[in-house]
Amino acid sequence: MTVINPSPEVADVILEAGGEALKSCYQCGLCTAACPWNMVRSFLTRRLIHQAQIGLVELEDEDIWLCATCGACVERCPRGVEIIDIIRALRRIGAEWGATPKTIKTVMASLRTVGNPWGEAKEKRADWAKGLEVKTVAPGTEFLYFPCCTPAYDPRSRRVALATVAVLNKARVDFGILGNEENCCGESARKVGEEELFQNLARANIESFVSHGVTKIIVSSPHCYHTFKKEYPGLGGNFEVIHITQFLAELIEAGRLKPVKSLEKRVVYHDPCYLGRHNGIYEEPRRVLESIPGLELVEFPDSREDSLCCGGGGGRIWMETRKGERFSDIRVEQAIEVGAQVMAISCPYCLLNFDDSLLTTDKEGLLEIRDISELVKEVI
Ligand code: SF4
Ligand code: SF4
Numbered sequence: 001m002t003v004i005n006p007s008p009e010v011a012d013v014i015l016e017a018g019g020e021a022l023k024s025c026y027q028c029g030l031c032t033a034a035c036p037w038n039m040v041r042s043f044l045t046r047r048l049i050h051q052a053q054i055g056l057v058e059l060e061d062e063d064i065w066l067c068a069t070c071g072a073c074v075e076r077c078p079r080g081v082e083i084i085d086i087i088r089a090l091r092r093i094g095a096e097w098g099a100t101p102k103t104i105k106t107v108m109a110s111l112r113t114v115g116n117p118w119g120e121a122k123e124k125r126a127d128w129a130k131g132l133e134v135k136t137v138a139p140g141t142e143f144l145y146f147p148c149c150t151p152a153y154d155p156r157s158r159r160v161a162l163a164t165v166a167v168l169n170k171a172r173v174d175f176g177i178l179g180n181e182e183n184c185c186g187e188s189a190r191k192v193g194e195e196e197l198f199q200n201l202a203r204a205n206i207e208s209f210v211s212h213g214v215t216k217i218i219v220s221s222p223h224c225y226h227t228f229k230k231e232y233p234g235l236g237g238n239f240e241v242i243h244i245t246q247f248l249a250e251l252i253e254a255g256r257l258k259p260v261k262s263l264e265k266r267v268v269y270h271d272p273c274y275l276g277r278h279n280g281i282y283e284e285p286r287r288v289l290e291s292i293p294g295l296e297l298v299e300f301p302d303s304r305e306d307s308l309c310c311g312g313g314g315g316r317i318w319m320e321t322r323k324g325e326r327f328s329d330i331r332v333e334q335a336i337e338v339g340a341q342v343m344a345i346s347c348p349y350c351l352l353n354f355d356d357s358l359l360t361t362d363k364e365g366l367l368e369i370r371d372i373s374e375l376v377k378e379v380i
Pocket of ligand 2: 031034035036037045066067068069070071072073074083084
């Protein structure tokens with residue numbers, strides 16, 4: 001393990017990220033107790049914060065790359081320490097020193113060259129919408145629908161974008177897409193410490209949004225939601241951002257969408273970290289599910305603020321997680337324990353992780369993972 005005493009400039013990066021609150025950390029360890037990693041292995045959040053306080057960074061330590069930026073520690077910290085910002089700063093130093101994990105380097109190279117983490121051709125980005133009733137967004141179009149890289153390229157997640165378009169068309173919403181001009185929102189890049197790359201992606205998107213007259217954006221991914229809403233304003237991009245579950249609740253409550261078909265299923269809703277803990281959106285997804293005739297909504301023992309992370313945030317979706325250490329395996333098990341037939345989700349990373357857990361733990365057939373947009377499409 002290499003221990004590096006960073007230069008004063010590097011120490012400044014950590015201090016700037018942690019601010020005054022970093023100095024007030026009194027090592028109570030509540031962050032460590034809240035961290036889901038401790039369900040599967042030992043992970044000392046408190047120790048990382050201590051290292052940041054004294055300006056020491058162990059760059060070859062796996063720990064700084066484990067954090068899924070779920071926010072559970074931040075929620076519990078009695079001193080308001082911005083733990084995620086500090087971990088992000090540590091990763092930024094790691095990136096500058098070339099200590100980024102290999103898989104992340106590959107994904108970042110794809111983001112740099114083709115604007116998506118999948119390494120797919122930029123000109124194929126809008127293929128998912130071929131043959132659909134979808135126009136290109138232009139000045140005067142009320143909403144931009146931004147599906148995110150995952151539904152644009154991943155075949156399973158693509159069904160979420162298709163369902164969303166069907167539902168928006170049914171409610172006669174005036175919307176368009178950006179097509180091949182879309183870039184990744186950049187969330188993963190920022191969370192793994194690739195700040196310059198994040199800013200380049202964000203600036204390219206902001207420029208496209210502005211040149212197409214975009215003012216309101218509907219998103220499928222809570223990661224895009226968080227990034228557009230909370231991080232683009234810092235780069236001059238100010239847009240109204242709406243997560244699809246918020247919009248569906250509004251459309252249903254206004255009578256523009258009517259769930260009429262019965263769905264006789266026991267459904268448990270998983271709160272994604274970036275919709276729930278990071279942005280306080282807990283009720284709208286539940287109101288949408290409750291509006292579906294026949295559907296019985298049940299809860300996890302830990303939901304809302306206490307929801308277990310799927311493990312995909314903070315760039316973790318692009319890193320290997322050892323068997324036996326996947327939070328998504330635990331969540332799938334919990335869903336089956338509460339008797340759910342369907343786990344409703346509202347995030348593309350949750351969909352990938354939970355589907356993978358069903359497959360790798362031989363639980364296919366015991367539980368279905370469905371995005372809320374897909375469920376709504378089925379009943380209108
Ligand atoms: S919970 Fe906050 S104050 Fe307590 S050890 Fe963690 S960062 Fe420090
Ligand atoms: S953000 Fe989540 S995964 Fe990261 S240290 Fe905090 S509790 Fe652990």
